[in-house]
Amino acid sequence: MSKPRHFVLAAGGTGGHMVPAAALAAELIRRGHYVALVSDERGVRFPDLFEGIQTHILPAGRLGGGPLGYYRAAREMWRGRAMAIELYKTFRPAAVIGFGGYPALPALLAAFNQKIPTAIHEQNAVLGRVNRLVAGKVDAIATSYAKVERLKESLNDKTHLVGNPVRDSVIAIRAKPYPLLEEDGIFRVLVTGGSQGASVLSKVVPEGLAMLPVAFRRRLQVTHQARVEDIEACRAKYKELDIAADLATYLPDLPEHLAWSHLVIARAGASTLSELTCAGRPAILVPLPSATDDHQTVNAREMTLAGGARTIDQRAFTPVELAKQMQRLGLDPAALQNAAVRARGCGRPDAARDLADLVESLGETNGDLPIGVPLPAQFREKAAFA
Template identity: 35%
Template sequence: MRREKTRGAYVIAAGGTGGHIFLGVALAREIRGRRPEAEILFVGSRHGLEAKLVSDAGFPLELVRASGFAGKSAAAKLVSLAELPVGFLQARRLLARRRAVAVAGLGGYVSVPVVAAARSLGVPTLIHESNAFPGVANRVLNRFATRTAVGIAAANSHLVRPGAVTGTPVRPEFFSVPRLDPSGSTRRLLVFGGSQGSRVLNKAMTEAVSLLGGDGLQVIHQAGESQFEETRARYGDRLPEGWRVVPFLPRIHEQLAWADLVLSRAGSQTLAELAAAGRPSILVPFGSATHGHQTVNAEVFDKAGASVAIAEDSLSGDVLALLLRELLGDRRRLVAMGESARSFARPDAAKLLADLLFEAEGTR
């Protein structure tokens, strides 16, 4: 890999959810691989997961005042609005002190004051939107960011200035998952609702077990740390042979390699992992997700033939059992769905993001 020289700091604004932070870490590692002497700094807020995840990844983190706006109560919105100028001024001082050469805003509310501060200082900016329907922050920032990247092309129809389609970076292990074997006869289901689990998916599975217990399925059901005991109790003594309930799956790429079909939520990071692994899925969007972005994500995959999307209020044990029998009984369809999912994968997503950041830097 060609190594390039630079001076000053690359600043990555990423916070709140794990998806934003993992994206930031992937970009930071790409920058470090290409410009090992470069200073890389994360900026987050005190409300999210960044304090733990950024530290675990080995990068420095500074905090500014910022909090979410969309989907909050009127009182919480007033607090968020009041914090914006404070966060902007904190970010402005920070960027000047660290001699920022370029700023990447990777979604979430902390991007707003940091990218706005960069604009006020003439520092080039890059924003990335991983969902098919952009959040409020990125719809605003897109109007003046130097460069915009999107994980899914459908996002561009909601942006004033369309971005480059880079995909969303995921760990290399997901791209090592072998394709589904068209001649395979296994019927393996992986269920996961994110690191915290999904009460909706857990309930549907514990209802469906009575109908599927004699079908010879193999199931790995990740219930989530906080919901594991409750879910295990719901199954009771009805858990069939070949079914396993676990609280968490730290190496989920291994379970994706094992699975023939996945039942999950429709967050952008989950979809990027399903695409990289080339796995067919049943997607149940989180109904309370801001602006329904998971619903739009699921619709994109459903329309492409990569998934079957089903709304929370339509999901029941009966409905799920019928759908699982239909899909797991049609190997040809599963293979085709897996290949459709793989069409969304971008193994070079981190490289493309870094290219755009360096390109933005060059406009100064």
């Protein structure tokens, strides 16, 4: 076991950034290290993800909005950088790891200033904006895909394919067999738009399922995560169509639902895909068309080309098209089982371990703590900069 050290994880406020950061935090803590999270107001609100981990909220403006917007963003970034420098003087991190999103930038800029080893993790198949800004200066780049667009070839020597870390509860699904699907048995469908939800799924999925043959439709058991503003209308639609469905705006027990699902209808966010492939669950994917650099479409390619998913462009995502794809998969148990195997083949269940190995290697000679000496009390509790 290596000596206990301090690590700072910096992540933007969406689930795509926060979930892998939480998985790495759990792995580092298992190894005896101390972890602090730097994020924004959104990031610290995810239930249970960083329970018991000290959390710091730093200001971080978003680039855009013309000259005045850029000025305000730069001012906020600089203020966040100064606050992070003060944190590092006390916390003394062995390394700072960024997971993308604007809230990660001040923490990384402060690390560059203090000459602290740094790494970034890219969850998507297209290098994100913040990661592009700092890729040339960090010590290591960890990727989730073998090929990442907008990542310069000149950076290949410090690029490491590790995958996208997922929660232990998702990894546990991998050891379980794909749920038995009998011709007249219950067909379980999980519908999820990721941490932000997806209105298009709430509009199209009930209508599409209603077009299935009556015998198939009666077998359906749907769990549907919907946006707050969509959930009541969506619930009423399922009831009108006489389709058995449970709806929620947030699924804290998502891994449990994923474990028993036969098919998942989802966006193509990085965390969703890493969980689908780790668990080995076939999917119908509808990439978010407004995603930066259309990264969700690029994310979906690997799983789709492998035969583990079918991707439908949102412009073509109609009830008729969904019903057609559902019948092709749902009425052929052998094809569905094969898709599950192919999805599983794309998974990288050791991502948290491999990323932790990389992070530890960066901090081998920096920030060591005497074994057995606890942190001061203020660093064992949640904290936040005002």
